[in-house]
Amino acid sequence: MAASAVCFGNTSTSTLCFRRTGAPVFSPISSSSSSLRTKVSVSVSVSELGFLTSQLSGTKISDYNLSHSITAPPFTPPLQPIVARRICPFTGKKANRANKVSFSNHKTKKLQFVNLQYKRVWWEAGKRYVKLRLSTKALKTIEKNGLDAVAKKAGIDLRKE
Numbered sequence: 001m002a003a004s005a006v007c008f009g010n011t012s013t014s015t016l017c018f019r020r021t022g023a024p025v026f027s028p029i030s031s032s033s034s035s036l037r038t039k040v041s042v043s044v045s046v047s048e049l050g051f052l053t054s055q056l057s058g059t060k061i062s063d064y065n066l067s068h069s070i071t072a073p074p075f076t077p078p079l080q081p082i083v084a085r086r087i088c089p090f091t092g093k094k095a096n097r098a099n100k101v102s103f104s105n106h107k108t109k110k111l112q113f114v115n116l117q118y119k120r121v122w123w124e125a126g127k128r129y130v131k132l133r134l135s136t137k138a139l140k141t142i143e144k145n146g147l148d149a150v151a152k153k154a155g156i157d158l159r160k161e
Contacts, residue, residue, distance in 0.1 A: 080143055086113050088135035090142070090154045121146055123158055 002099045087094045099107040117138045120129045125148055134142075142150050151158050 018030075021155060070143065086116060088114055088116060088138050089156055090134050090138035090150055092154075093135050093137065121147055 002147065025073075081096075095114065096109055096112040098112050100110040101107050116133055117136060117137060117139070118131065118133050120131050121139075121142060122128075123130045130147070147158070
């Protein structure tokens with residue numbers, strides 16, 4: 001039987017090593033000799049699942065050197081509700097951090113949000129209306145340059161909407 005071991009601790013302090021075949025071995029790390037090891041009498045048993053179980057506390061310590069390993073399912077973050085961000089997709093405008101100044105000249109932080117509007121805009125290439133949430137500045141730009149040119153510059157595909 002191969003003697004694999006699991007060790008706990010860092011290199012600056014003493015480490016506690018558990019051997020798979022029997023009792024744990026306590027190994028103080030010193031600068032002069034790192035091979036100095038003293039045995040500690042603690043009864044340890046190995047289960048079929050690959051866990052080391054101490055008879056003193058009953059805690060399970062996993063052994064990473066086993067041939068069969070138990071894998072956890074992949075981590076999936078909790079689902080967040082979809083919230084429309086206060087950013088114009090065409091111009092990239094977003095909220096500005098500013099100071100609210102009182103009569104006594106006391107300044108507190110506030111956000112100046114973008115003037116976003118829901119607007120149905122006629123899309124000439126698609127021969128239909130497209131409902132967009134855009135800033136009033138983007139609306140003026142669309143009236144001047146056309147919806148296709150502004151959407152192409154912003155990298156927005158109007159066929160999806």
